Amino acid sequence: MVATISVSSPNSTLLKNPIYLKDSSSNFVGGSLKGLCLNLKPRQQRRDSINFVAASSSTAPSATTSNSNGRFYFNITGFPFPLGPFLNRLTIRTEAVKGSIWLFEQEQALGFSSVSTNIRMTVIKLKSGGLWVHAPIAPTDECVQLIKELGAPVEYIVLPTFAYEHKIFVGPFSRKFPRAQVWVAPRQWSWPLNLPLEFFGIFRAKTLKDEDLSTPWASDIEQKVLSSPEVGIGPYVEVAFYHKPSRTLLVTDAVIFVSRQPPECINKESLLASAKNGLAVKILSKGKEVPDEPVVDNKRNLQKGWERMVLQILFLGPSNLLEPNASFEQMSEKLIVSPIVKTLVFSKVPEKVRDWVYSISRDWKFRRIIPAHFAAPINASRSDFRAAFGFLDEFLDDRYDTWPSLSLLFSSIKGKAASYFPPDDMRTLSSLDQFLVSVGAVKKTVSGRKR
Template sequence: QRRSMKPAASRWGAGARTPPAVGSPAQRRDASGSSRARRRPWCRADSARAFKTSEAASEEAGEDEQRWDLWLALPLQPGKRRVTRRRELVKNKIYSFEQLLGTLDVIVNQRMTVVALRGGGLFVHSPVAPTKECLRLLEELELKHGSVRYIVLPTTAVEHKVFFGPFCREFPEAELFAAPRQWSIPPLPNSFLGFPRKVTTISTEKRGEYPWQREFDIAILNLTVGIGPFVEVAFYHKSTRTLLVTDTCFMIPEEPPEVCQVDPTPLLKRARDDKRDGMVMSKDTEANRIKGWWKTILFSIFFQPSSVEFAPWEWPTALVWRDDRWVEKVKTVQNKLLVAPILQELVFSRDPNGALEYMRKLCKFRFRRIVPAHFDAPIEATPRDLRRAAAFLKDGEDGDGDYPESELKLLRGLTQFLTITGIA
C-alpha cells in the first residue's frame, strides 16, 4: 500500500458466473490462431514459475520481450523498447501494469489496471502496449484467476487509444468495451483507428446491460472541447471500494516510479541545471534521479516551469534553470490528490457545470482508494478528498491553492490562444 491522503447474458451463457476452463489460458486460444498462443505455448507446469516478482521477471526479460514494433503509430518515447512492471495493488484482486510514455525526456508512467473478477477471469482497464513481456506477466495472472474476459478503453485520449486494437487482438475471446464519442482527424470509422471486431460503446443509458456491471458502477465525463470531445469513463469496483480513473485525478510521488528507473537516462538528463552542464548527463545517484524526477513533474503538468528560461538559440542546451524556487513548487504538488492543471484550464473551464456533475457522481461512490492511469497508485482517498481537489469547479476559482499562480500562466495563455483560433 502506498501513502495516504443482475447482468445480461454474456458469451459464457445466461446467468453464467465462470468461463469454461479447459487447459491453460494460451491453449484455450490456440483454436483462434492468436499470435500470442503460437508465440508461447503455456502448460500447467508453468504455474510453478508463475507469479514471480515483477522486478525478477523484468530482469529476466530480454529486449526482444520488451520490443514494441508499432511505436511509430504514436512516435513518443521510450520508442521501441517498452519495459513492463507489474505490482499487486489490492491483494489477490487488483494489479498494476506500468510502462513509460513521454517526449523530450519528460517521461512518466502509464498504467493498465487488471481486476480479478469474483466469478473467475480478468477485467482489463486501459490497455498498454502488448509486448511479449507484458503478455507473459498477464498470463501468470490468468493461471491464477482465469482468462481475460473484458477489455475496456475508458477514454478518447489518443495516448491510451493507440494500444487498444493491438491489445484486443491478443485476446480474441474477450468482450470489448470503449468510451463513447471516439474521434479522429480526419473523421474515420473505428475500424480505421485499429479497433478490432465488435466493440460495445459504454453508456449510462444501458445500465444493467453490461456483463461486468454486477461488480462495477460507472460515471461518464462527456465534454465537448473545441474540435473534439473529451470523454472518460470511471469505474467503481464495489467489492474493494476502488475507483478506477484515467486522467481525472492523480497523486505525484516524491520518488520516481520503479518503471522510470529501469533506464534512468531521461531522469539524469533532466537533473542538469544549466547550459554549463552541456549535454553531459548528471552522475547516476539517488539524489540526481529524484532531482530529475522532480523536474519531470513540473514539465509534465505545467509544460514549461516558470523557473526555466527557454533559449532556442542555444540549442541543444536550450533550457536553463534560473533559480531554485522550483523545488518548493514541486513540494506543493506532491502527496495529495490533484486534478491536472491542463484539465482545469483547457477542458473543465469550457463546461464547469458538466465537469462538476461528473465529480458529484464520483463522490456518490463509497470508494476508499483511487487507481489512476498515471503517477502513484493506489491512492488512499475518499470522496471528501476528491471534493477538495475539485473545489475550483464549485467556487469558480482557479483552484484550491493546489498550483502556484506562476506555473499556470503558460496554460492560460495556451487556452486563450486555442479558444480564439477555434482549435479548442
C-alpha cells in the same frame, strides 16, 4: 494525462496502413504511439495535512530479468510527437488488492526528449473468474506473459476514454486475447483526422453507457460517463468505474497523485538526461546563470531529473527548471486535477464536471483511487476526491455557490488549497489556453461565470 486533453492520431504519411511487425518469436506486435502520463511505483506515502496515502503493494513487482527479452514493441506513430520508447518496453506488475486487482505499468517518453512518464493498465478479477482489463498498454510478450500468470482468461477489454495514448493499444491487445469482448467510451474521435475505430484495429466494439446495469460485469463494477461535447474541436469523454467488492474507484485522467520519488518503470538514463542543463533549462531559468557541468549518477540528480519531468508534463513550460524543487513541492503528495485538464477542459464545462464528481461521491463509497498515470493506488475518500475539484467554484454561477451539504462545503474549502498551482508556472499554460481559444480549438467557459 498526466492527463492528455486532446487526441492524437498517426501522422498523415501513415494513415492508410497501420503498422504491424513480427518480433523474434513471430508474434505480431502493433505499431503504436504513447501519450503523456505518469505513474509511480506503489509505495506507502503520507501527507500530514490531509492524510493521503499511496498504498503500498502487497507483492513485489514482477518482470523478466532480461532487458530486451519479450519487451520489443515497435512504436513510431503519433501526433504531434512520436512517443517512445520506440523498441523496448519494460512492464512492471504489482498487486494492488490481494487476489483481485493488479497494476501493469510501462514507461512512455515524449518523442526524442528526456521527458518520460508512465501509463497504467488495471486488471480486475471478476466473480465469474475472468479478467476485466482497464486501459490496455502495449501487449509485449512480457506483458502478455504477466497477464497469463494470473491464471484466468481475459473476458473484457475496456477503453475508458477517447484519448489516443490509450486507444492505440486496444487493437493490438485484443488480438492477443481474441475471445475477449471490447468495450469503448462513447463519442470516440481523433485529431487531426477523425478516423473510425477500425483504423486503430478495434472491431465489433460495444459502447459504454452511463450507469448501465446491463453490462456483463455490473454485479462487480459500476460506471459513470462524463461526456462534454462543448469543450472544443472534439468532446472530452472519460468513464469512471467503481469496483464494489474492493471499494476502488478507477479513473483515467480525472485526478492524479504525484509522489516524491520517480516511478520504477522510468529508467535511470532518462532521469539523468533530464537532470542535465540543456536548452529547456536555460530558457526556463529566470535569467540565472546555468552551469554547464557533467551529470553524475547520484540520488540528488535522479531526483532533480524526476522533478523536472513532472513540471514539464504538468505545466508544459514551468517557470524555473533550473531549481525545480519549490514548484515540485507544491504539486506533489496530494490528490489534484492536472493543470492541463483543469485549464483546457474542466474549466470549460464546470457544471457537467461538478455533476459527475457529485454523482461519483454520492453513490460510491470508495476508499482508494487508481488513476491511469502517476501514483496508484491512492488511499483517498469521497471527501478527498471532491476537494480536488474545489477550483470549480471559480467558474460556477450563483446557483452553484452553496454545496448540498456541510461535508461538501468542507470539501470545497479544503479544495481551494489542494488546487493551488504556482501562478508563475501557470503562465505558459494560460497563454496556450488563450491562443487555443483565439483560433477556436477550445472554447471559453461554456457556462457559469468567469473571474
